[in-house]
Amino acid sequence: MIETRSxxxxxxxxxxxxxxxxxxxxxxxxxxxPLSHPYGLPMSESAETPPITLYRLQACPFCERVVRxxxxxxxxxxxxxxxxxxxxxxxxxxxxxxxTVPAIVDENTGVTMSESGNIVEYLDKTYxxxx
Amino acid sequence: MDLGFDIVxxxxxxxxxxxxxxxxxxxxxxSDEYWEDVSLSSLADEDPVxxxxxxxxxxxxxxxxxxxxRDRDFEATYEVxxxxxxxxxxxxxTTFIEERGIDTxxxxxxxxxxxxxxxxxxxxxxxxxxxxxxxxxxxxxxxLTVLYSWVADExxxxxxxxxxxxxxxxNCEMKPLES
Numbered sequence: 001m002i003e004t005r006s007x008x009x010x011x012x013x014x015x016x017x018x019x020x021x022x023x024x025x026x027x028x029x030x031x032x033x034p035l036s037h038p039y040g041l042p043m044s045e046s047a048e049t050p051p052i053t054l055y056r057l058q059a060c061p062f063c064e065r066v067v068r069x070x071x072x073x074x075x076x077x078x079x080x081x082x083x084x085x086x087x088x089x090x091x092x093x094x095x096x097x098x099x100t101v102p103a104i105v106d107e108n109t110g111v112t113m114s115e116s117g118n119i120v121e122y123l124d125k126t127y128x129x130x131x
Numbered sequence: 132m133d134l135g136f137d138i139v140x141x142x143x144x145x146x147x148x149x150x151x152x153x154x155x156x157x158x159x160x161x162s163d164e165y166w167e168d169v170s171l172s173s174l175a176d177e178d179p180v181x182x183x184x185x186x187x188x189x190x191x192x193x194x195x196x197x198x199x200x201r202d203r204d205f206e207a208t209y210e211v212x213x214x215x216x217x218x219x220x221x222x223x224x225t226t227f228i229e230e231r232g233i234d235t236x237x238x239x240x241x242x243x244x245x246x247x248x249x250x251x252x253x254x255x256x257x258x259x260x261x262x263x264x265x266x267x268x269x270x271x272x273x274x275l276t277v278l279y280s281w282v283a284d285e286x287x288x289x290x291x292x293x294x295x296x297x298x299x300x301x302n303c304e305m306k307p308l309e310s
Contacts, residue, residue: 013274056163080165091164 023058050076051107055092057082063102069120073127077104139286141265145248148280153182153271154248160214161224165238166185172299179278179303180271181213183252183290184264188219188227192266197231204219206235206300208214211270216274218243218263223300228291251282266290278302 054077056063070077082089082101089099096103096114103114113119147153149160160169174180186192206213216238224237246252246264253265270279279298281290
């Protein structure tokens with residue numbers, strides 16, 4: 001569940017011990033905003049929601065890695081911040097099948113994907129203009 | 132409230148009232164599962180919004196206000212989206228939503244800029260450099276026209292829930308009954 005391929009694995013191992021990726025102990029089952037709800041920040045003056053949604057955890061290095069790539073390619077995206085408690089991330093699980101972040105949903109291509117390594121590779125292939 | 136003694140009067144303000152344009156804003160909107168930047172105008176895209184300014188999460192008026200709004204469950208009766216706003220952080224909102232058992236999304240505005248735009252700032256005595264919104268309720272139409280407003284003119288104060296409900300009945304479609 002925890003990514004280990006990153007150069008910052010040490011950071012994340014610490015991260016896992018302290019705040020995140022705790023074992024499930026769900027105490028929260030209330031209703032939620034439907035995933036298709038119309039809320040969305042207009043990135044420009046247009047009222048359109050960006051086609052890319054990034055599920056992220058504040059200060060998660062893997063998430064920042066993806067942010068950096070999205071920024072490099074000038075891609076508009078909507079951030080959805082989830083809770084540090086792994087068990088509280090049902091919204092992510094409904095979208096991607098797993099509770100890990102980062103996860104992205106790209107409506108341009110219909111792709112939903114977890115794990116920053118996969119996501120970065122996908123963004124390079126799709127938006128990087130390289131083979 | 133009739134307590135037999137005077138509480139703090141708040142000065143008159145120039146807040147928007149019926150027929151005025153509600154200032155649009157974008158802030159993190161917190162649900163029980165995540166938060167994301169949302170504008171008032173996008174929230175009001177389909178139905179009017181009942182925007183409830185309330186004291187910071189954890190203050191007893193916040194608890195009372197949301198217990199009452201939870202129990203009245205306006206969204207079950209009217210085609211309206213209820214949204215709260217306080218200066219509390221998204222993390223505090225997440226806890227508050229769970230503790231109060233509400234499914235209302237709450238805007239997080241720690242710098243109190245929205246309250247300033249609406250001219251409903253309440254400078255808190257004894258908390259240096261901390262200000263929050265006065266308790267206030269705005270019913271905002273899909274084009275952001277204010278349909279109803281109530282702003283506290285004393286402190287503490289609580290929304291006039293029956294008057295709010297009358298405003299909803301006068302301005303919002305009824306929801307079809309669920310079978």
